[in-house]
Amino acid sequence: MKKSDLIAKEREKFGKWATSKKNKPVNPIIYQPIENQADVEHLRNAMAQGNYPLCMTDCEVVGINGDCGPKCPAYLRGECSDPY
Numbered sequence: 001m002k003k004s005d006l007i008a009k010e011r012e013k014f015g016k017w018a019t020s021k022k023n024k025p026v027n028p029i030i031y032q033p034i035e036n037q038a039d040v041e042h043l044r045n046a047m048a049q050g051n052y053p054l055c056m057t058d059c060e061v062v063g064i065n066g067d068c069g070p071k072c073p074a075y076l077r078g079e080c081s082d083p084y
């Protein structure tokens with residue numbers, strides 16, 4: 001399989017969190033800002049490929065990935081009491 005095919009397969013599976021690094025960590029998610037609900041859902045599914053439960057709340061998904069703040073989609077919908 002060509003490198004370009006491997007990268008395409010990785011992008012299909014993990015979206016914008018995909019990486020083409022040769023020595024990638026066990027969890028292939030790399031930091032990208034979470035901007036909307038689709039990002040939260042995609043990240044939750046990518047994390048579930050590892051050791052995280054699929055039933056995490058949006059606030060937990062965003063928080064684990066260090067994106068808590070006033071622009072957080074979960075905070076803007078009122079699901080979190082404190083954005084920090």
